[in-house]
Structures are given as structure tokens and as C-alpha cells.
Amino acid sequence: MHDYFVPPLFAYSERKVCAMVRLPVVLLGMAVVVTPLAAQGENIPDGLSVEWQGQKPCEKLFEDAQIRIARCAFPPGAVHVRHSHPGYISYVLNGGKGQLQDEKGTRQAEFRADTYTNSQAIPWHELTNTGDTTLRYLVIEKKYEPVPGQAAMK
Numbered sequence: 001m002h003d004y005f006v007p008p009l010f011a012y013s014e015r016k017v018c019a020m021v022r023l024p025v026v027l028l029g030m031a032v033v034v035t036p037l038a039a040q041g042e043n044i045p046d047g048l049s050v051e052w053q054g055q056k057p058c059e060k061l062f063e064d065a066q067i068r069i070a071r072c073a074f075p076p077g078a079v080h081v082r083h084s085h086p087g088y089i090s091y092v093l094n095g096g097k098g099q100l101q102d103e104k105g106t107r108q109a110e111f112r113a114d115t116y117t118n119s120q121a122i123p124w125h126e127l128t129n130t131g132d133t134t135l136r137y138l139v140i141e142k143k144y145e146p147v148p149g150q151a152a153m154k
Contacts, residue, residue: 087145097131
């Protein structure tokens with residue numbers, strides 16, 4: 001027989017068990033609060049800065065102190081990787097099918113030629129061309145409507 005003491009499995013006091021349970025709950029709560037705040041603090045690039053397969057899908061056509069106009073083309077399978085926009089108007093030159101991902105989730109969309117959207121500033125989104133046609137857009141960014149938490153575009 002051995003001369004050491006083995007405490008019974010349930011020898012913890014109620015106070016110790018409570019403290020052991022509270023710590024992971026507190027840590028989980030901190031992760032839930034801190035993670036979105038960290039994502040907000042990320043420096044998400046604008047739509048003209050991002051590349052896909054070594055190419056920039058958007059070309060700047062005009063820019064002044066108030067607006068920036070770009071033409072964007074996404075062949076089938078292309079991804080306009082995570083980027084942000086100040087308030088903007090997006091005019092569809094050539095439509096098709098795509099997948100949009102943003103803070104609200106992922107959804108499928110059909111884009112019709114000769115239609116437009118007038119959108120508020122968005123912290124981030126990502127577009128994937130899931131169709132068999134090249135998606136083409138004209139994007140007019142309103143530099144005076146910056147993404148919340150980011151400085152206005154210069």
C-alpha cells in the first residue's frame with residue numbers, strides 16, 4: 001500500500017466549483033464582446049485597393065474632393081475580396097449571378113443590367129461572381145459619407 005492521500009473525486013467545496021465555472025464563463029463573455037470590437041478596428045481596404053489573383057478588378061475613372069468613380073469587372077469565378085465603401089451608388093453595366101457576404105451573412109443575388117442601388121457606407125463586404133457572365137459595375141463613392149469609425153476618404 002502507498003503512503004499518499006488521494007482526495008475523493010467530489011472533494012471540492014461548493015465555492016471552488018462555483019469559481020471554476022465562473023472563470024470560463026467570464027472568459028467566453030469577454031471573447032464575445034472583444035471579437036466584434038476587434039473586427040471593427042480592422043483596417044479594411046477600400047474597393048480600389050484590393051486585388052484578386054494579382055489584378056485589381058476596379059479602375060478609377062474620376063476622383064475629386066467629393067466623389068470617386070470606378071468601373072469594376074468580375075469574370076466568372078472572380079472574387080472582389082473583403083473591402084469597405086463610403087456611401088455609394090452602384091450601377092450595373094452587365095448583370096449576372098453572385099454571392100454577397102457581409103456582417104449580415106452570406107446570400108445569393110442576381111444583378112440585372114441597367115439597375116442601380118444607392119447604399120449607405122458599409123464596413124465590409126465581399127462579392128463572388130457565381131454566374132457565367134462577367135459582372136460589370138460603375139461605382140460612385142460618396143467620400144463625404146465615410147464608413148462609421150473610419151476617417152473620410154481624401
